Amino acid sequence: MTAIDELIAALAPEKVLTDPDVTDSYARDRTFLEPGKPLAVVLAETRDDVVATLRWATRHRVPVVPRGAGTGLAGGATAVEGSVVLALHKMTAIRELSPADEIAVVEPGLITADLDRAAREFGLMYAPDPSSYEISTIGGNLATNAGGLRCVKYGVTRDSALGLEVVLADGRILNTGRRTVKGVTGYDLTGLFIGSEGTLGVITAATVRLRRAPAVYPATIAAEFTSLRDAASAVAAIIAAGCQPSLLEMLDRNTLKAIDDWRNIGLEESTQAMLIAQSDAADGQAVSERMAELCTANGSPFVAVSSSPQEAEELIGVRRMAYQAKERIGKCLVEDVCVPRSALPDMIEKIEAIAAKHDVLIATVAHAGDGNLHPVFIFDHGLTEPPPSVWAAADEVFREALELGGTLTGEHGVGLLKRRWLSLEAGPATEEIHHGIKRVFDPLGILNPGKAI
Amino acid sequence: MTAIDELIAALAPEKVLTDPDVTDSYARDRTFLEPGKPLAVVLAETRDDVVATLRWATRHRVPVVPRGAGTGLAGGATAVEGSVVLALHKMTAIRELSPADEIAVVEPGLITADLDRAAREFGLMYAPDPSSYEISTIGGNLATNAGGLRCVKYGVTRDSALGLEVVLADGRILNTGRRTVKGVTGYDLTGLFIGSEGTLGVITAATVRLRRAPAVYPATIAAEFTSLRDAASAVAAIIAAGCQPSLLEMLDRNTLKAIDDWRNIGLEESTQAMLIAQSDAADGQAVSERMAELCTANGSPFVAVSSSPQEAEELIGVRRMAYQAKERIGKCLVEDVCVPRSALPDMIEKIEAIAAKHDVLIATVAHAGDGNLHPVFIFDHGLTEPPPSVWAAADEVFREALELGGTLTGEHGVGLLKRRWLSLEAGPATEEIHHGIKRVFDPLGILNPGKAI
Numbered sequence: 001m002t003a004i005d006e007l008i009a010a011l012a013p014e015k016v017l018t019d020p021d022v023t024d025s026y027a028r029d030r031t032f033l034e035p036g037k038p039l040a041v042v043l044a045e046t047r048d049d050v051v052a053t054l055r056w057a058t059r060h061r062v063p064v065v066p067r068g069a070g071t072g073l074a075g076g077a078t079a080v081e082g083s084v085v086l087a088l089h090k091m092t093a094i095r096e097l098s099p100a101d102e103i104a105v106v107e108p109g110l111i112t113a114d115l116d117r118a119a120r121e122f123g124l125m126y127a128p129d130p131s132s133y134e135i136s137t138i139g140g141n142l143a144t145n146a147g148g149l150r151c152v153k154y155g156v157t158r159d160s161a162l163g164l165e166v167v168l169a170d171g172r173i174l175n176t177g178r179r180t181v182k183g184v185t186g187y188d189l190t191g192l193f194i195g196s197e198g199t200l201g202v203i204t205a206a207t208v209r210l211r212r213a214p215a216v217y218p219a220t221i222a223a224e225f226t227s228l229r230d231a232a233s234a235v236a237a238i239i240a241a242g243c244q245p246s247l248l249e250m251l252d253r254n255t256l257k258a259i260d261d262w263r264n265i266g267l268e269e270s271t272q273a274m275l276i277a278q279s280d281a282a283d284g285q286a287v288s289e290r291m292a293e294l295c296t297a298n299g300s301p302f303v304a305v306s307s308s309p310q311e312a313e314e315l316i317g318v319r320r321m322a323y324q325a326k327e328r329i330g331k332c333l334v335e336d337v338c339v340p341r342s343a344l345p346d347m348i349e350k351i352e353a354i355a356a357k358h359d360v361l362i363a364t365v366a367h368a369g370d371g372n373l374h375p376v377f378i379f380d381h382g383l384t385e386p387p388p389s390v391w392a393a394a395d396e397v398f399r400e401a402l403e404l405g406g407t408l409t410g411e412h413g414v415g416l417l418k419r420r421w422l423s424l425e426a427g428p429a430t431e432e433i434h435h436g437i438k439r440v441f442d443p444l445g446i447l448n449p450g451k452a453i
Numbered sequence: 454m455t456a457i458d459e460l461i462a463a464l465a466p467e468k469v470l471t472d473p474d475v476t477d478s479y480a481r482d483r484t485f486l487e488p489g490k491p492l493a494v495v496l497a498e499t500r501d502d503v504v505a506t507l508r509w510a511t512r513h514r515v516p517v518v519p520r521g522a523g524t525g526l527a528g529g530a531t532a533v534e535g536s537v538v539l540a541l542h543k544m545t546a547i548r549e550l551s552p553a554d555e556i557a558v559v560e561p562g563l564i565t566a567d568l569d570r571a572a573r574e575f576g577l578m579y580a581p582d583p584s585s586y587e588i589s590t591i592g593g594n595l596a597t598n599a600g601g602l603r604c605v606k607y608g609v610t611r612d613s614a615l616g617l618e619v620v621l622a623d624g625r626i627l628n629t630g631r632r633t634v635k636g637v638t639g640y641d642l643t644g645l646f647i648g649s650e651g652t653l654g655v656i657t658a659a660t661v662r663l664r665r666a667p668a669v670y671p672a673t674i675a676a677e678f679t680s681l682r683d684a685a686s687a688v689a690a691i692i693a694a695g696c697q698p699s700l701l702e703m704l705d706r707n708t709l710k711a712i713d714d715w716r717n718i719g720l721e722e723s724t725q726a727m728l729i730a731q732s733d734a735a736d737g738q739a740v741s742e743r744m745a746e747l748c749t750a751n752g753s754p755f756v757a758v759s760s761s762p763q764e765a766e767e768l769i770g771v772r773r774m775a776y777q778a779k780e781r782i783g784k785c786l787v788e789d790v791c792v793p794r795s796a797l798p799d800m801i802e803k804i805e806a807i808a809a810k811h812d813v814l815i816a817t818v819a820h821a822g823d824g825n826l827h828p829v830f831i832f833d834h835g836l837t838e839p840p841p842s843v844w845a846a847a848d849e850v851f852r853e854a855l856e857l858g859g860t861l862t863g864e865h866g867v868g869l870l871k872r873r874w875l876s877l878e879a880g881p882a883t884e885e886i887h888h889g890i891k892r893v894f895d896p897l898g899i900l901n902p903g904k905a906i
Contacts, residue, residue, distance in 0.1 A: 100689060100795035123695075145637045156635055158644075159612065174882045180791040181823045182609055183860035184598045184648045185867055185878050186906060187887055191611075191644030195637045212695035236553060242576075242665035283736060338633040342553035370634045407636035414638055425638050429627045433893060434640055440889035453639060 027079035036081025068140030074415025108139025127154035145195030147411030152369035214280035223295035248369035337401035338410030480532035489534030521593025527868025561592025580607035598648030600864030605822035667733035676748035701822035790854035791863030
């Protein structure tokens with residue numbers, strides 16, 4: 001009996017895929033990284049399937065690559081050679097949803113937006129909303145500590161997670177955290193798993209915090225600016241005025257141009273940036289008008305303020321088109337640096353200078369309220385991976401972000417893609433501690449080897 | 454040259470206290486636990502002092518007990534026999550306060566309220582406000598992941614910490630986290646240190662998040678109830694209505710009676726509980742009136758609503774008197790269970806039943822919005838420690854909290870006091886992982902041995 005036969009016997013034939021044409025489609029995420037060939041893909045349906053897979057993997061020393069929906073942008077779910085891909089997208093149950101305690105207990109394969117919709121039936125919401133939230137899973141969001149648009153007000157995935165059920169590398173089950181809002185018993189193992197990119201254990205359930213959904217559709221503004229510095233000043237003014245936007249996005253000219261070429265949004269020649277902001281507060285309309293005034297005061301020649309949910313949708317729609325518009329132009333390497341908010345204008349100028357220096361097209365969208373920028377490096381459709389000039393430019397972007405007191409990745413994760421820059425941010429003591437922690441959870445090194453740390 | 458001479462040589466004579474009468478005063482926190490005799494107390498003034506102390510301790514295998522202000526309620530800072538107490542209360546610098554980035558970089562000995570006051574000069578605030586915040590330090594707050602009254606809206610200490618500078622057991626310096634709001638490079642070591650009660654490293658600086666201070670004094674209400682169930686229903690209604698109180702406290706009759714006996718607040722015979730709530734929102738007065746209506750709708754015969762900062766101060770003043778009022782009656786063992794919010798009325802009834810069964814006086818204050826209860830076990834002033842009946846009652850309270858899906862400690866920590874109950878909440882896999890992590894950071898086991906895990 002081969003190892004794979006043993007795995008099939010432990011699970012069920014239909015849960016173990018071995019046809020290379022099929023397994024290849026589970027081996028990639030949204031990066032350009034060429035995966036190794038997995039031995040098999042396990043389609044887990046229950047926690048017991050996960051336990052059986054990990055026990056088997058421990059016995060046979062086979063690497064396991066956990067996988068949600070494969071929407072990652074850093075190679076965290078890229079298969080390694082000879083691994084088993086442990087696909088969790090079939091574990092979609094909402095085990096519990098308690099409006100009284102404002103919590104839900106969910107399985108990792110649940111699509112994030114589906115949780116949000118389920119919560120809204122009770123007047124609640126699940127706040128974290130990565131741009132992929134209609135196609136990414138809660139498990140993937142937890143594994144990467146995903147951010148999103150609303151996190152300027154509500155925080156990132158970590159801030160909505162109270163406890164986890166995790167299967168360890170050897171198949172043991174660990175419960176972390178709790179069902180309560182507060183709790184300090186023991187070390188923060190919940191936080192340790194979140195963002196660990198499947199290297200410490202496989203999350204099979206999460207207790208997440210829900211929040212009151214806003215009673216009305218968020219009032220929305222879109223402000224044009226003739227310089228990025230003006231737009232950045234408006235961001236600072238909006239934050240300083242205590243407006244507490246529930247979304248505060250900045251689009252640069254290259255992004256706006258891509259959208260305009262596709263959908264004609266009437267882009268003015270002089271427009272260099274756009275800010276889109278929302279307030280979901282009870283007095284959101286008044287707050288939005290205040291934000292509009294602050295944009296005007298900081299040099300915006302034109303600000304649109306929504307007066308109906310339809311108008312709000314139209315304004316936010318411009319932001320939603322950004323990625324697709326860029327993909328029409330070329331292939332996209334989506335990057336993800338984060339800097340202290342005050343360094344936002346400097347970072348944007350650095351990106352522009354780097355683009356010019358390397359003759360690379362970079363179109364940037366920023367979660368401006370968080371100082372989190374997504375410079376998108378656009379290159380020729382005909383290429384299978386980013387050309388050296390793109391990597392050279394990306395390298396400079398990362399270094400500048402660190403120079404400005406920032407970080408390599410605000411919300412996408414390190415995965416495979418950023419490991420070669422990791423030591424620039426994490427010193428030797430940090431790296432040693434990372435590997436020490438890794439050994440505590442996964443002494444054989446079978447969980448997503450070569451990722452994150 | 455003795456080990457202590459060597460320590461003095463590495464620091465300075467005035468930084469090393471060895472007189473037993475003096476060292477004893479640094480050996481205790483606010484619990485009744487009898488400490489071991491420390492060899493010495495180090496009064497650290499700089500990070501280098503901490504480095505020198507830990508290098509020395511590693512060389513001589515001497516246990517080190519880090520200490521903030523000694524206001525802990527779980528024995529986390531209780532000295533162990535033959536240890537060096539590493540007192541950090543002299544490291545009080547605010548190294549940086551950036552209004553633009555809404556962050557501060559602070560040393561561990563800074564009094565929490567002093568940071569808040571410094572932030573308010575810039576229209577900002579430091580949100581976490583444990584009841585001890587005028588006497589406790591940021592370092593102690595971080596070590597225990599302290600909560601407070603405002604955390605019902607703003608979260609606990611962890612939610613305001615972005616990064617740490619930590620000295621490891623062997624004297625190496627580790628920087629965790631970042632200056633940015635978001636960031637997912639590497640494992641969440643910041644979260645791991647927070648709440649680890651000095652067992653993994655000594656925090657010598659923290660980058661903390663500040664928030665916009667509310668423009669007006671929070672509007673405040675105080676509602677009387679003739680039953681605890683009614684008060685709990687009002688809590689649920691206030692949360693469900695999305696009022697987002699910035700404080701939501703519940704006081705039981707025993708607490709109110711203690712306050713009334715001391716300061717005559719005109720307590721009615723029929724009053725069994727009081728809710729005190731605040732809203733610091735821009736429309737806080739309207740929100741407070743809405744909260745008052747919800748109290749009335751849930752059976753409150755009398756609700757006071759502040760119409761001025763002075764009145765608000767008077768109403769919240771009742772809550773502030775709670776602890777002192779109880780200390781007049783007897784010695785207090787302050788406990789700290791947290792349950793899912795919906796279990797609050799059940800937990801309160803259980804506490805009352807346990808008090809009756811063991812003939813123990815328990816007066817409970819709850820951070821009701823978080824489901825976090827502080828049952829205060831009051832016993833005779835003549836005793837040096839809680840009598841067996843108190844411990845028996847406390848034991849039952851802990852077990853009931855866990856039974857209701859809660860936790861042993863919402864915000865005080867495990868320290869020494871709760872270690873004997875820890876295994877009820879943390880299973881064997883968790884305990885093994887805890888000790889594995891401990892060994893990664895502190896292989897010689899010199900950092901605050903016997904605490905937290």
